[in-house]
Amino acid sequence: MKSFPSETAGSTLALHGGEPLLTATMPHFTWPPPVEGLAGKLASYVDSGLPLSIVGRSGVFEELEDRLAALMKVRYAILMSSGTMGLYSAFFALDLCPGDEVISTVYSFHATTTPLLHLGVRIVFCDVEPDTGNIDPEKIEALITDRTKAIVTNHMWGHPVDCRAIRALCHRHGLAWVEDCSHAHFARYEGEFVGGFGDVSVFSLQGNKLLTGGEGGVLLTDSEEIHDRATLLGHSLKRSEQCVKNPRWKEILRTGFGLKFRMHPLAAVMVLHLLNNCCFDWIRQRGETLDYFTRKLEETGFVRGMARRRYVTSMGAHYGFKPRIDFRRLGVAKEWLVAALQAEGLDVDLPGSPPFHRLPIFTDPGFQVGDFVKQTIDPEAFPGADSYYAGIVSLPTFTFPSDRPLIDAYVAAFQKLFHHLQERPR
Template sequence: MSYEWPPRITEMGDIVKNYIDSGMPLSIADESGVISQLEQDFAKLHGMKYALAVSSGTMALYSAFFAIGLVPGDEVICTSYSYHATAAPLLHLGVRIVFCDVEIETGNIDVSKIEPLITSKTKAIVTNDQWGHPCDKDWICGICKNYGLKYVEDCSHAHFAMYKGKYTGTFGDVSCFSLQGRKLLSGGEGGILMTNNQDIYERAVLLGHNLKRPAQSVKNELYKPLERTGFGLKLRMHPLAALIADYQLNHFCFNWIKTRTETLDYFQDKLAGTFLLPMETKEYVTSMGAWYGFMPRIKSGYEIDRTHFSLWMKNKGLETSVPKSKPLTEYEIFYPEKFQIGSFEKASVLKCENANRYHESIISFPTFSFNEYELIDKYIASIYQYMEDFL
């Protein structure tokens, strides 16, 4: 028995074939069909007014940053530990990225370190919910209110995770989700933006849509001259991606969340007594939702060569690895003197020591989702054997 993700949905091939054989559209330029249905279903589940499907989570973030009105020279405070797409779209808008260090326990933005980074040029804060663990939404919303800042939530790891009983993606001015193939909710590729703000929604529509969609979705007369062209880009989701994602959403997503939670809670409990700490959850976390990754930390006092451990486990047929995603401050794309994008000026990259410490302490295990208890027991037995042989 081995871990596999994404799971095979036996009927999905027939669903896609029937859609095509029925002559359903493979390009949708207006607010209709399977794309509109996915948007409506996703917004309704979150209690939000607007949802906009796009080609990827990265483009959802780009659309969000554009839609809130960022311009060259503005500053945005960003978590320093995430997938690079949480921040990289800002470079293409000429926005100066100010990285904020993270909590050593969760890898999420350390909210206590945000305010000293705020300047007269700061216009927004963007956070992620690392591995599905919500960051401290109340604290961030309070800061944004006090300083008149926009809040962009990158929820790409955290579909239906809950902070104090409320879904992530419902706290910010705008939120973004990835539907890429490894996500719990997936269309293969795709993304969704959500907001309750009509202007943000309309600007996002106009950025990545043209022809019929703006005429239907955009009500502000100010944007009437852009009805045919939009702002010039095409970021539409493919209808087959919407078909797959909406079917998963309505038939599998919440059952998968339930069994993933049960399974990883079992794994968490079994880690007691090993050199690994269970993933910490703060008191405000109601649910880890999609729980995108399972990344226990090495306990303080243990000297573990993560590469040696991962190779040793691999030789036993057990998948583990050193996480490949580094702190954002380690990527040269963000360095002022490297890889210029247009004539935009980049901000100096601040040192974020906790982000590095967090990254150096975690080990990636499969995100077991379907009660693979026997396999988990093999992992635990092998961890104890490693401790006996090498520690």
């Protein structure tokens, strides 16, 4: 066992009335950081009188979509008002109908799956790997029936799912794969960026994401059919007339399928600026900083870094930092540890998104959404998700070398707590 810095390790816990270790102002992590040149870019777009609503595929939309499609090696990119609407468009584009079944990861941010509620399909949850929190490919096959049409996954916190296994499974069973990449911009599976493995992929570009427009999203696909249906759903009139070529849709180009999911052009200006100037540098710095944080936490002897399977070549945007703690070995509840760390002044929390089988929106008939039939779900049916969720804590996604003194203070607070726990009478 490591020794602890004597001046902090032995002192009374802040939870028990001692001095908190950290007095730095909260929050300790905000995103995005100040970006050189961004305000000027936005002002000059407005001052030049460029359109504040882009109705076709032109200007900054065209430039950004072309960049993203080229990076992900797909034919089509469609900017969206949000990741959620991108996911809804993806599911709609697959022509899913009531009675169809979609296999969904049971653990993610809810928007990976909630758009399906509005299509009335049956959602079949699949358990996740207890170490990564990603859908467990070995548990998918047993859930496939003759009604299964698609699988939806999320690359949790930036850790790619097992893309080769899922691709093979979809191929074998004729299923479509919706790849939610909202946590994993430019993460790499065996060297390839995620986002090009699924039949359709979606990235949120919301304000907390490494690559962001404040609000926004993008849908990517190689399929003309998916492109056409997604365009018609949320981008009618000029954009549909310009981009939807299949004569089958001729009569519906004007109205499309009646909704509107267009991005704000200033969001696109921002995303393009970050993509051209900061994004890949931020990814490198975040990777190095979180490696340092992980190493320091692991030295305490009670924390394990996030799991990383051999096929992961990069965690890319690495949306969340969720190290693992063996609470049973430590002999305290997670809630106690989090409260004690918070009392020491740390910006630490319980992870915000419980597994889906524990969320009323999927299970409680009191909160009806369209024709979706709520299911009674055995609360013990997803041991992988429960075990993953029970073992992680949520820490700031520190990104820059300037965060290192704060990281060192966080580690000292963990050491103080662990020292206290070891010393207490059993």
